[in-house]
Amino acid sequence: MNRLMVVVPCYNEEEVLPETISQLAMVIEQLLSKEKIAANSGVLFVNDGSRDHTWEIITQAHSKNPYIYGLNLAGNVGHQNALLAGLDAVRDNCSMTISIDADLQDDIAVIEQMVDKYLQGADIVYGVRNDRTQDHFFKRFSAQSFYKVMSSLGVKTIYNHADFRLMSQRALTALFEYKERNLFLRGIVPTIGYSCDCVYYSRKKRMAGESKYPLRKMLSFAWDGITSFSIRPITMISIIGLLIVFCSMIAFVYTLLSYFIGHTEPGWPSLMISIWFLGGVQLFSLGIVGQYVGKTYIESKERPRYIIKEFLDHKEDFSNDKKN
Numbered sequence: 001m002n003r004l005m006v007v008v009p010c011y012n013e014e015e016v017l018p019e020t021i022s023q024l025a026m027v028i029e030q031l032l033s034k035e036k037i038a039a040n041s042g043v044l045f046v047n048d049g050s051r052d053h054t055w056e057i058i059t060q061a062h063s064k065n066p067y068i069y070g071l072n073l074a075g076n077v078g079h080q081n082a083l084l085a086g087l088d089a090v091r092d093n094c095s096m097t098i099s100i101d102a103d104l105q106d107d108i109a110v111i112e113q114m115v116d117k118y119l120q121g122a123d124i125v126y127g128v129r130n131d132r133t134q135d136h137f138f139k140r141f142s143a144q145s146f147y148k149v150m151s152s153l154g155v156k157t158i159y160n161h162a163d164f165r166l167m168s169q170r171a172l173t174a175l176f177e178y179k180e181r182n183l184f185l186r187g188i189v190p191t192i193g194y195s196c197d198c199v200y201y202s203r204k205k206r207m208a209g210e211s212k213y214p215l216r217k218m219l220s221f222a223w224d225g226i227t228s229f230s231i232r233p234i235t236m237i238s239i240i241g242l243l244i245v246f247c248s249m250i251a252f253v254y255t256l257l258s259y260f261i262g263h264t265e266p267g268w269p270s271l272m273i274s275i276w277f278l279g280g281v282q283l284f285s286l287g288i289v290g291q292y293v294g295k296t297y298i299e300s301k302e303r304p305r306y307i308i309k310e311f312l313d314h315k316e317d318f319s320n321d322k323k324n
């Protein structure tokens with residue numbers, strides 16, 4: 001019954017962790033006192049191969065506090081994978097999970113609203129920042145450009161939503177149907193399709209410690225997001241190729257005219273025309289080959305074709321078969 005697990009990936013977070021642990025444990029106690037969640041609810045801290053005392057802090061907290069759970073990964077696998085490891089560990093035994101960063105930049109006060117929305121029937125509740133004034137200019141600018149590029153490439157993302165979200169058990173089960181290695185959660189979750197809702201909050205400054213996302217990691221994360229969802233960049237190569245072939249037609253007319261007017265050196269017209277035309281044809285062909293490679297790439301992900309929401313059945317004839 002309504003067991004909630006909050007999943008927190010942690011990488012070298014010793015400075016902020018004691019505060020995070022006490023604040024999240026407090027949230028669980030409050031929700032319990034209001035009887036919104038089950039008594040065996042808790043917070044799972046995933047140690048993502050930290051090199052500081054993060055795991056010791058988690059172990060100590062676990063021995064003192066019945067709501068604190070810990071999962072220690074063998075090495076550093078990155079934020080997204082650490083989060084997945086945590087979700088995977090709890091998904092069979094809880095009704096809902098909330099993922100949140102260890103630095104408490106996301107407002108824990110809205111956790112209760114998330115649970116309320118779950119109780120009203122939402123399967124996925126996104127935490128959305130409606131205020132980024134606490135982020136410095138570059139982070140804000142780069143994040144906003146990222147969401148714009150993603151949507152222009154046809155990827156469904158929730159604007160200004162990071163990885164602070166509630167997911168019901170069946171939404172999680174659906175998430176783990178996606179077999180790809182390179183899971184870009186912010187892009188995948190909106191494609192699952194169960195009923196969803198949003199809660200709004202303003203993003204705070206990191207309480208302590210430093211951001212674990214330097215520019216290099218941020219760029220590679222954004223690039224991963226784009227390339228694991230869209231093969232439109234390949235289509236763009238074909239289009240540019242076609243445009244160049246078209247330009248070669250214009251160049252053809254222009255060179256012929258110049259030739260007849262007598263403004264040309266010998267050999268120049270044929271050189272001009274072949275450079276443009278061959279360049280265009282080559283790029284276009286590359287694009288076509290790319291389309292096939294892209295299709296293979298999409299196929300290799302083995303994503304689920306559909307996710308079932310409800311099945312009206314008699315005596316569970318069909319639904320029983322599914323489970324076996």
Ligand code: UDP
Pocket residue numbers: 008009010011012013048076077078079082100101102103105210211212213
């Ligand atoms: N994190 C992780 N593994 C990593 C990098 C980060 O588990 O390799 C965690 C980190 O401890 C934090 C969350 O991912 O809980 C988000 O990181 P951070 O707050 O540094 O990112 P930012 O908010 O600056 O984008």
Ligand code: MG
Pocket residue numbers: 101103105206211
């Ligand atoms: Mg942060």
